[in-house]
Amino acid sequence: MITYRHSVAGEAVTVNVPQTTRDLQDFADWWDDADARGPIALDTETTGLDIFRTGYRLRTVQFGDRTTAWVIHWERGGLFEFHARNALEQTRRFLIHNAPFDWLVLDRHAGVSMESLWPRTTDTQIKAKLVDPRAPQEGGIGSALKTLSAFYVDPSAPDTQGDLTAVFRSLGLTKATGWAGIPLDHDVYNLYAGLDVILTARLEPCLDEDLSRLGVRQALVDYEHEIAYICTHMSRAGLLVDKPYTEELSATLGAVSEEFAAVAARYGVENVNSQAQIIDALLGMGETLSETTASGKPKVDKSVLCHLADIDQNSGERLEVRTPNPLADAIIRSKRAGKWRMTYAERLLTSMDPDGKVHPFINSLRARTGRMGVSGDFAAQTLPASDWMIRRAIVANPGWVHISTDFQAIEMRVLAALADVKRMKDGFCNADSYPKEEYPEGFDIHMYTARLIKGPGATKADRKIFKGAGFGKVYGGGVATISRQTGAPETEIRPALAAYDRAFPEIKRASSRWQREARSTGMVTVSATGRRLPLDRDRTYAVVNYQCQSAARDCLGQAMIDMRARGLLEYMRLPIHDEILATAPAEDAADVARAFEECMTFDLFGVPVVATADIGGRSWGSLYGADY
DNA sequence: GTAATCACG
């Protein structure tokens, strides 16, 4: 046995690294006893983060409690694997920090299914985020094991990831090669592998104390664990890439990017991604750049360039308000094609697993509002929606089709429900009783608002103004931003906002109440599900957005739980804030789509929440106009 | 590492 002694919070701790059959038997004896006493902290060390890539390896599995850790060298196979697997299969309760990662690793590389692990898991990262969802940069404790340990367990808790990076360098390895290349018997590697489980074991009671002190219910903790499992299930399923299409797409985008880069070069811009060059060239052409960035430099973003190129930012059509600047036009086109190629097409091709799938990591509790985030292989939540060409690269299995089910105006409904906005609730509740000719495409809250304020003669232009006003309320925007967003002059927005407030006076009242409550309870507003949402002292107005965004997230979260209960998990592919993307066999698509709609249809404090499913073809792009 | 940009809901 190799044994390391260390000190955590003034107490001696031990990290054991079994070397012999006898050592492994000692581990088995410890494990048997520890399992009877309480949960066992669990962690893994692997070759990296690309779990689904060929050549990926599980290196060690660590088990531990407050004082003792065992680092089992899975990579050595044989009895090492045997004893680790025994413990993985039979332990009653595990504590894991960021469980989805270890679930996926053990599912794919240890033959211990995620299905068997998750009901036995408590994720300390979930608990930490329910205490404080903010990153350190936002003034929170953060959710990394290191920062949490330093806060709760021992201020001098080692930065295992950071310190190992230094060790990697001393071995001639990098951050990218270190995890795979460091020798399995390296002392620092093994010590830190063991300390991580000891820290996790010590963290949990501290988090429990905070959760209980703050009145966070166990039901919320359980709910988040189930959502995390559903998200991890979707990560494992992945998204299938149409490789030939994506290769051609990448080549086409590359050609377009180069074609317009050549045009830009003729005007002196060698690199279309260099703001400095763009600014110089445009000023040299006699253009004036009046908008500035936060640091005071001239702003040359898409909006500015579209104006110079006389192009509508959304439709791409000519505005006919000025002579188009050919350089601005070329920069827009070259940059867009370059970004789409690198961020989407190339990313898909380089992230594919041997089965041609990408596995974006779905963080079920990412934002401070609880919103989910998708990262890693592919930022699947941020594909261009204005064009089908990128989404066309994602396909369902042969014979399957894509189904997208999204909530209708969820944030406005949530606002009506939470702030108890009477006339808004009336609109949503009576949506079916309006004459068909008034809402030929179904009830629309923004048109309803426009009619409420302007009378039955309200136009589409009025609708646009009040839609802007509605978003302004949900986001906390003012006259200037709403004017910029809608393109309508401030002289039109100002009275519209005043009329909006008269029509829905409850919104301001709720905002004031939420801000007052937050100030009296430590700058935290509590969501409808009991989640804590810390507010920034200097922008308490954001409370309306936090309440709405958070409740909307929980509408999707609860719907996802209902979907699993209805047996829809195998069809689910991706959550996108107000939407669930799914695939299903073509012959079952209608039934599956209806089931998704039903899971996303319910009452929220007297407001009907409704959803619409769209059934497409084999590619995701088919839901955006592609013919395949 | 930071700033700026662009993609989404």
Added chain:
DNA sequence: ACGTACGTGATTACT
């Protein structure tokens, strides 16, 4: 007293 657009992820240039 007044008014504030919210939340993400990825890439590139530049220091």
